[in-house]
Amino acid sequence: MKLQEFHAKHLLAEQGLPVPDFSVAESPDEVASAAAGYLATGAGRVVVKAQVLVGGRGKAGGVKLAASPEEAAEVARQILGMDIKGSTVRRVLVAPAAEIDREYYLSCVLDRTERKVLFMGSAEGGVEIEQVAEASPSAISYIHAHPHLGLLDHQARRLAFALGLGGPHLRDFVSIAKGLYRTMVVNDADLVEVNPLAIVLDHLPDATARESLQCLDAKITIDESALERHPELEMMRDVDEEDPVDVAAREQGLSFIRLEGTIGCMVNGAGLAMATMDLIKRAGGEPANFLDIGGGAKADKVAAAMRLILADPHVRAILVNIFGGIARGDEVAHGLVEARDQQERHVPMVVRIVGTNADLAARILEEAGDPDLQTAETLDEAVERAVAAAHAAMARA
Amino acid sequence: MSILVGSDTRLLVQGITGREGGFHAQQMQDYGTNVVGGVTPGKGGQMALERPVPVFDTCHQAVAETGANTSVIYVPAAGATDAVLEAVDAGIMIIFCITEHIPALDMLMAVHVVDAAGARLVGPNCPGATTPGQAKVGIIPGDIHRSGQVGLVSRSGTLTYEVVEALTEAGIGQSTCVGIGGDPITGSNFVDILELFAADPQTEAVVLMGEIGGDAEERAAAWIAEHMRDMPVVAFIAGRTAPAGRRMGHAGAIISGKSGTAESKIRALEAAGVRVADTPSQIPRLLTEAGVKSS
Numbered sequence A: 001m002k003l004q005e006f007h008a009k010h011l012l013a014e015q016g017l018p019v020p021d022f023s024v025a026e027s028p029d030e031v032a033s034a035a036a037g038y039l040a041t042g043a044g045r046v047v048v049k050a051q052v053l054v055g056g057r058g059k060a061g062g063v064k065l066a067a068s069p070e071e072a073a074e075v076a077r078q079i080l081g082m083d084i085k086g087s088t089v090r091r092v093l094v095a096p097a098a099e100i101d102r103e104y105y106l107s108c109v110l111d112r113t114e115r116k117v118l119f120m121g122s123a124e125g126g127v128e129i130e131q132v133a134e135a136s137p138s139a140i141s142y143i144h145a146h147p148h149l150g151l152l153d154h155q156a157r158r159l160a161f162a163l164g165l166g167g168p169h170l171r172d173f174v175s176i177a178k179g180l181y182r183t184m185v186v187n188d189a190d191l192v193e194v195n196p197l198a199i200v201l202d203h204l205p206d207a208t209a210r211e212s213l214q215c216l217d218a219k220i221t222i223d224e225s226a227l228e229r230h231p232e233l234e235m236m237r238d239v240d241e242e243d244p245v246d247v248a249a250r251e252q253g254l255s256f257i258r259l260e261g262t263i264g265c266m267v268n269g270a271g272l273a274m275a276t277m278d279l280i281k282r283a284g285g286e287p288a289n290f291l292d293i294g295g296g297a298k299a300d301k302v303a304a305a306m307r308l309i310l311a312d313p314h315v316r317a318i319l320v321n322i323f324g325g326i327a328r329g330d331e332v333a334h335g336l337v338e339a340r341d342q343q344e345r346h347v348p349m350v351v352r353i354v355g356t357n358a359d360l361a362a363r364i365l366e367e368a369g370d371p372d373l374q375t376a377e378t379l380d381e382a383v384e385r386a387v388a389a390a391h392a393a394m395a396r397a
Numbered sequence B: 001m002s003i004l005v006g007s008d009t010r011l012l013v014q015g016i017t018g019r020e021g022g023f024h025a026q027q028m029q030d031y032g033t034n035v036v037g038g039v040t041p042g043k044g045g046q047m048a049l050e051r052p053v054p055v056f057d058t059c060h061q062a063v064a065e066t067g068a069n070t071s072v073i074y075v076p077a078a079g080a081t082d083a084v085l086e087a088v089d090a091g092i093m094i095i096f097c098i099t100e101h102i103p104a105l106d107m108l109m110a111v112h113v114v115d116a117a118g119a120r121l122v123g124p125n126c127p128g129a130t131t132p133g134q135a136k137v138g139i140i141p142g143d144i145h146r147s148g149q150v151g152l153v154s155r156s157g158t159l160t161y162e163v164v165e166a167l168t169e170a171g172i173g174q175s176t177c178v179g180i181g182g183d184p185i186t187g188s189n190f191v192d193i194l195e196l197f198a199a200d201p202q203t204e205a206v207v208l209m210g211e212i213g214g215d216a217e218e219r220a221a222a223w224i225a226e227h228m229r230d231m232p233v234v235a236f237i238a239g240r241t242a243p244a245g246r247r248m249g250h251a252g253a254i255i256s257g258k259s260g261t262a263e264s265k266i267r268a269l270e271a272a273g274v275r276v277a278d279t280p281s282q283i284p285r286l287l288t289e290a291g292v293k294s295s
Helices: A005-014 A028-040 A069-079 A128-136 A152-160 A171-186 A224-229 A244-251 A270-282 A299-310 A327-340 A357-366 A380-394 B021-033 B059-066 B077-089 B104-116 B158-171 B190-199 B216-225 B261-271 B280-289
Strands: A022-027 A046-051 A063-066 A092-096 A099-111 A114-122 A140-144 A189-202 A209-215 A217-223 A255-258 A263-265 A291-293 A317-324 A349-357 A374-375 B012-016 B035-039 B053-057 B070-073 B095-097 B120-122 B128-131 B134-140 B147-154 B174-180 B205-211 B234-236
Touching: A005 A092, A005 A171, A005 A189, A005 A217, A022 A028, A028 A046, A028 A069, A028 A092, A046 A069, A063 A069, A069 B216, A092 B070, A099 A128, A099 A171, A099 B104, A114 A128, A114 A152, A114 A171, A128 A140, A140 A152, A152 A171, A152 B077, A152 B190, A171 A189, A171 A209, A171 A217, A209 B077, A217 A224, A217 B234, A224 B077, A224 B104, A244 A299, A255 B205, A263 A270, A263 A380, A270 A291, A270 A317, A270 A380, A270 B158, A270 B205, A270 B234, A291 A299, A299 A317, A299 A327, A317 A327, A317 A380, A317 B158, A327 A349, A327 A357, A349 A357, A349 A380, A357 A374, A380 B280, B012 B021, B012 B059, B012 B077, B021 B134, B035 B059, B035 B147, B053 B059, B059 B077, B070 B134, B077 B095, B077 B104, B104 B120, B147 B158, B158 B174, B158 B205, B158 B280, B174 B190, B190 B216, B205 B216, B205 B261, B205 B280, B216 B234, B216 B261, B234 B261, B234 B280
Parallel strands: A263 A291, A263 A317, A317 A349, A349 A374, B012 B035, B012 B070, B035 B053, B070 B095, B095 B120, B147 B174, B147 B205, B205 B234
Antiparallel strands: A022 A092, A046 A063, A046 A092, A099 A114, A099 A189, A114 A140, A189 A209, A189 A217, A255 A291, B128 B134, B128 B174
């Protein structure tokens, strides 16, 4: 689960990391009053940043500076309601604009291969790390935290020296890097990214400037499997920015991803679901979705899955592929028949159920006597029929 | 011979009094697996299963009383990592964790304890392993197998059943079928299992069932190129049509940027001399072409 920047910054601040003051606002008036506060206490300008989960906010015009409360309200009017890659901006973050001396990159992420937490740091901050990795891979330093002891001081120091932060900022960097690790573990994150981590200049009344390391932008994603023990993080989920179909699927305990094709798929097991999609494509069709109904799916879950599939107006045929193991074929068949009785839109359906109680399933489907429902023995056969049915339906339309 | 599980397996079922644990423990016993006991804290002293076996409060008691050498875990996610660590602490050397939705950082810390003890963990979020005619450990349906010479290793569950059934129908028997699980952090990877197959005298060919996400298949390909040139390997990769950036059910099945794509995996495997099937149903034919005989 991706968190919004303001939530991510909040979690960093909770672990004692240096995050400049910020406010979250939903209207130009709120933005103006937050800006007035910062401008009155020494900030020369404020930055107004769109809060959306997609990347590329800056390029899309979702991040703007303002020098007065009025100007802040004006840029807020431009940003609020803006569409950024399909996400509508409903909130902005307002913060004093930092005077940046230098930008760095620092993150920690799950390394699946080494099965450790991997720290990545670079002196080329402020740009996407993927770009740096491509253009100048040697500009990124890597270090694995100890799996049980976490990021050790000497590891953090090595990273600091590699980034050229061995001077006056060494101690702060070590504390920030260790704070990143803490943020990851405390919140069960699988990514904590600070980009940029910046040396910021504060001008003091005596005309000197003070330098400090600050986390100016943050990205955190939380391990979905751990959310059960983090109700406070589940509250940060931004359902407004999610496809309503995804929200409905999650509430039903279904793993569903909408795609662009015409053949709805209902499968048990993620690997088999992916393979079924691949076979549809290979046979000249286009899958309308990925859907794993999981192990032990009962009739009501099957019915819910069918509603999700049919909610997509592009679906012209449905392919049900169930290899009974934990899932029982008769349960699935009952669910399918029930769902067919309830639904308003009928599209041709090809059902292939093998494994546990497949014989009972076959009898249930036969007794239902649905002319739009055909069965298949093998996966290849089922795919072929579903693709043919979808093509025939499209030819009629 | 076989790998991981067989007639010498003395199996402990952690979570044997739970709904899933109880059901599958019975299935395993019916298959002929030597289930020697179960563990559910607080239920020690009870008996479980049709041919009754004792339930213990702790793994330590269970190992002392039964001589269990293998464990399978059906404990819910909140307690599953601790169940793995308890099994290790009790001296069990082969552990299968079936439980899904275990937080990745829990598993990240646990796998290093498993490694330090010299034990082997398969899973989590895996279907287990079956050596046909000897033992099944986990949730793979028992009746789809046939004993033979082909080893199978897979990241998925039902897709594995699909292929096992296709092999069996084509008369191609299996030495052992192992599901390593679809999570980002797992106890065993493809290479760990390939090493066992390569050293197993019964196994004459291997089927590798991969999917998008991570680089486990690419690493398997590199290992095969170096160590398994004389053993036929057939592979299938699920997720050729998966969109980037979305988790396809399994927490580990995600294309991030340009890495983890099916194309990259297929390319790496083919370069290592592996025959890659376009569909699961092609796998028996590719094995036959590689010289595998029906058993």
